[in-house]
Amino acid sequence: MSNLDQALGQAIDRYRHARPASERIFNDATLVLPGGNTRSVLFFAPFPPAMVRGEGCWLWDADGHRYLDALGEFTAGLYGHSEPAIRAAIAEALEDGLSLSSHTAREGALAREVQRRFPAMELLRFTNSGTEANLMALASACAHTGRRKVLVFKGGYHGGVLAFAGGGSPVNVPHEWIVARYNDLADVLQRVAPHRGELAAILVEPMLGSGGCIPGEVDFLHGLRMLADECGALLVFDEVMTSRLSFGGRQALLGIRPDMTTLGKYFGGGLSFGAFGGGADVMQRYDPRHSGALQHAGTFNNNVLTMAAGLAGLTQVLTAEALDALNARGEALRARLNALLAERGVAMQFTGLGSLMQMQSLAGPLRSADDLAAGDDRARALVFFELLARGVFMARRGFMALSLPFDEAACDRFAQALEEVVSAQQAVLPRR
Numbered sequence: 001m002s003n004l005d006q007a008l009g010q011a012i013d014r015y016r017h018a019r020p021a022s023e024r025i026f027n028d029a030t031l032v033l034p035g036g037n038t039r040s041v042l043f044f045a046p047f048p049p050a051m052v053r054g055e056g057c058w059l060w061d062a063d064g065h066r067y068l069d070a071l072g073e074f075t076a077g078l079y080g081h082s083e084p085a086i087r088a089a090i091a092e093a094l095e096d097g098l099s100l101s102s103h104t105a106r107e108g109a110l111a112r113e114v115q116r117r118f119p120a121m122e123l124l125r126f127t128n129s130g131t132e133a134n135l136m137a138l139a140s141a142c143a144h145t146g147r148r149k150v151l152v153f154k155g156g157y158h159g160g161v162l163a164f165a166g167g168g169s170p171v172n173v174p175h176e177w178i179v180a181r182y183n184d185l186a187d188v189l190q191r192v193a194p195h196r197g198e199l200a201a202i203l204v205e206p207m208l209g210s211g212g213c214i215p216g217e218v219d220f221l222h223g224l225r226m227l228a229d230e231c232g233a234l235l236v237f238d239e240v241m242t243s244r245l246s247f248g249g250r251q252a253l254l255g256i257r258p259d260m261t262t263l264g265k266y267f268g269g270g271l272s273f274g275a276f277g278g279g280a281d282v283m284q285r286y287d288p289r290h291s292g293a294l295q296h297a298g299t300f301n302n303n304v305l306t307m308a309a310g311l312a313g314l315t316q317v318l319t320a321e322a323l324d325a326l327n328a329r330g331e332a333l334r335a336r337l338n339a340l341l342a343e344r345g346v347a348m349q350f351t352g353l354g355s356l357m358q359m360q361s362l363a364g365p366l367r368s369a370d371d372l373a374a375g376d377d378r379a380r381a382l383v384f385f386e387l388l389a390r391g392v393f394m395a396r397r398g399f400m401a402l403s404l405p406f407d408e409a410a411c412d413r414f415a416q417a418l419e420e421v422v423s424a425q426q427a428v429l430p431r432r
């Protein structure tokens with residue numbers, strides 16, 4: 001057994017022994033949920049911690065451990081766990097009753113706030129998740145163009161049935177996919193060439209999120225805009241994660257106007273949310289005043305709690321300044337962590353943009369999902385368990401999304417914890 005395997009085994013043993021309550025909760029759940037789990041991304045062996053409480057940027061597990069929450073609910077927890085404006089809006093909405101069976105004033109108000117940030121969404125509709133938003137965007141593109149093929153990218157993630165890690169998944173919806181390499185226009189052009197007249201949509205994340213926080217290069221994303229125009233296909237920007245990178249998302253930073261945009265995560269104030277929208281020519285097809293209008297259903301599309309929480313967050317908390325400050329904090333933290341790893345000669349790095357980042361177990365340049373294959377996941381696992389032991393929580397794969405309450409002191413704490421881990425495990429972590 002290598003030293004790294006041994007160190008990882010010991011870290012996992014320490015983790016397990018310190019969390020009997022979490023293990024019990026997990027074991028009980030395995031009797032009714034496959035692998036004790038109802039959301040695949042949350043599982044890691046031997047069992048994930050069961051969380052019982054959150055406040056600000058802190059979490060507590062069932063075993064009484066407190067963690068600095070660097071995961072931020074995979075970006076949906078942008079506001080932290082107890083934003084007062086959001087709690088007040090939810091409490092107020094509760095007073096008026098939960099399921100009102102009709103239009104309310106709230107959905108129009110929330111849609112106006114979303115559109116103010118994303119003017120390319122001339123008309124939009126709400127869904128219950130980012131997955132659903134992407135399903136609807138693709139269905140809209142196929143209906144609008146009368147075509148079936150969709151260009152996506154290896155390593156892309158647009159929902160559980162729209163997942164392209166490794167190129168695809170047996171549970172993906174059956175669109176006619178063309179899967180190209182991210183950040184590689186030559187590969188895109190070659191794969192699309194035989195199908196230019198059949199392409200309904202290009203679905204792309206402006207930064208691969210789940211696929212490793214690999215930013216889309218500016219020329220690549222502009223190239224996709226041009227390709228969509230040339231082919232008569234719709235360019236769909238999945239900004240479910242990247243919308244937080246500025247007031248108008250990454251599309252505003254890039255100066256690219258996609259034909260359709262999909263959103264999710266924090267826009268519902270921490271409650272389940274999704275939205276798809278774009279040019280009026282596409283979206284007015286859903287106008288039920290017109291004969292032959294397309295159907296877009298969803299019992300909870302305008303549920304009052306999400307509408308109220310989302311509106312409170314956007315109107316009272318998430319100013320352009322607050323977002324810019326958070327992303328600047330993320331940039332600074334990433335630079336600091338990378339400087340530490342470089343200084344200690346550890347072949348690891350944090351990739352990403354703004355407040356979104358991912359710990360990688362290799363040091364070189366990363367442009368596409370294939371480039372990640374050379375990383376040693378055992379090193380990342382070791383750092384993950386060692387950070388947990390020091391009260392720092394991130395995704396097992398190394399993903400982090402800072403929340404608004406994750407302030408300078410939290411950044412200091414995180415950097416200090418990583419420094420301790422590197423000092424303790426320097427001998428077994430990969431060297432540059």
Ligand SMILES: Cc1ncc(COP(=O)(O)O)c(C=O)c1O
Nearest residue numbers: 129130131157158159240241264
């Ligand atoms: C870029 C991207 N698109 C879509 C989704 C799916 O959103 P949801 O989990 O709300 O269905 C995710 C979720 O992580 C995502 O990161």
